Amino acid sequence: MLDPRISKQAEIIVDYSLNLKPGEEVVINASVEAVPLVRELVRKIVEKEAYPLLIRLDEESITEAFYKYAPQNVLTHVSIIEKEIVEKASASISIISPSHTKPLANVDPEKIKTRAQARRELNKIFLERSAKGELKWVVTIYPTKALAQEAGMSISEYEDFVFHALYADAENPVAEWTRIGQELSKIAEFLNKVKELRFEGPGINLSLSVEGRKWISDDGKNNMPGGEVFTGPVEESVEGTVEFDYPAIWRGVEVEEVRLVFKNGRVVEASATRGEEFLKKMLNTDEGASRLGEIAFGLNYNINRHTKEILFDEKIGGTIHMALGASYPETGGKNVSSIHWDLIKDMSKGKVYADGVLIYEKGRFIIF
Numbered sequence: 001m002l003d004p005r006i007s008k009q010a011e012i013i014v015d016y017s018l019n020l021k022p023g024e025e026v027v028i029n030a031s032v033e034a035v036p037l038v039r040e041l042v043r044k045i046v047e048k049e050a051y052p053l054l055i056r057l058d059e060e061s062i063t064e065a066f067y068k069y070a071p072q073n074v075l076t077h078v079s080i081i082e083k084e085i086v087e088k089a090s091a092s093i094s095i096i097s098p099s100h101t102k103p104l105a106n107v108d109p110e111k112i113k114t115r116a117q118a119r120r121e122l123n124k125i126f127l128e129r130s131a132k133g134e135l136k137w138v139v140t141i142y143p144t145k146a147l148a149q150e151a152g153m154s155i156s157e158y159e160d161f162v163f164h165a166l167y168a169d170a171e172n173p174v175a176e177w178t179r180i181g182q183e184l185s186k187i188a189e190f191l192n193k194v195k196e197l198r199f200e201g202p203g204i205n206l207s208l209s210v211e212g213r214k215w216i217s218d219d220g221k222n223n224m225p226g227g228e229v230f231t232g233p234v235e236e237s238v239e240g241t242v243e244f245d246y247p248a249i250w251r252g253v254e255v256e257e258v259r260l261v262f263k264n265g266r267v268v269e270a271s272a273t274r275g276e277e278f279l280k281k282m283l284n285t286d287e288g289a290s291r292l293g294e295i296a297f298g299l300n301y302n303i304n305r306h307t308k309e310i311l312f313d314e315k316i317g318g319t320i321h322m323a324l325g326a327s328y329p330e331t332g333g334k335n336v337s338s339i340h341w342d343l344i345k346d347m348s349k350g351k352v353y354a355d356g357v358l359i360y361e362k363g364r365f366i367i368f
Contacts, residue, residue, distance in 0.1 A: 204347075241261050
């Protein structure tokens with residue numbers, strides 16, 4: 001019997017996140033684990049008289065085989081068919097649903113770097129179309145045993161956690177997300193008037209400029225669950241030190257206790273107690289990989305624990321996160337990179353000042 005919360009999740013995606021219209025063409029990317037959700041999505045998509053253009057089901061061992069055996073010319077190849085889809089699709093749904101959370105753990109980081117560089121053009125097209133309003137997209141998640149194990153939960157406990165974070169256990173989840181969106185918009189509107197932010201607390205002493213940049217509320221339109229406000233900092237303005245409390249995870253590779261020192265906007269020192277070599281290689285991916293492309297506040301207080309899944313962890317109520325690499329063009333950010341790597345900092349004992357005024361303390365905004 002289908003869990004009714006899966007049907008509600010599909011309803012949230014189709015009716016709220018994407019607000020699909022008749023005739024729109026939708027790409028769905030998922031693993032085989034997420035078939036129950038994909039089935040519900042297809043049902044609701046066609047009921048809207050929209051069209052599931054492509055349903056791409058993947059599996060981790062296939063991805064591992066690609067990286068293991070692909071020669072250089074295959075790693076650098078960009079499919080003209082895939083480029084056409086990125087350029088023409090109306091909407092995209094990506095479902096995080098792995099059966100294994102570390103498929104690339106033993107893959108040469110140079111191969112991952114090469115592939116990321118090759119796909120930079122596709123990422124650029126995707127972000128530019130999104131910024132222009134030409135492409136609607138959402139990333140969501142389906143609870144799998146692998147994700148539950150990674151989060152240190154039983155499968156039933158993890159399912160409850162996921163659907164609670166999504167508000168799929170609410171009587172009217174679309175109404176809930178509409179309310180959340182209004183609250184996040186108020187915070188974004190306030191921050192849009194701010195020129196400089198200063199972060200202080202255990203493991204952080206950092207300042208940066210956001211003058212002229214646009215703050216955007218992640219109200220569940222692009223990430224489901226949503227629950228953050230973010231922008232792209234002025235690239236050369238980031239100064240200071242930050243130590244991240246949670247593991248920084250890139251495609252299954254964990255880097256622990258990351259410490260970064262910024263000067264004139266660029267990382268000039270980087271260390272980690274685990275995965276330091278990988279961290280430094282990622283910072284050298286390209287010119288923009290050692291600069292911040294995003295600064296954000298996590299504000300989904302239905303998410304109250306770390307799960308090693310960034311879709312949840314970057315929204316943990318009472319945290320901030322920073323992304324190394326590409327900026328989102330709609331924020332006014334100018335940093336270009338083939339990576340966008342989020343790192344999370346607990347601010348439950350920290351403070352944030354906006355133009356010298358205390359606006360955030362103990363994990364919450366205090367100005368409303």
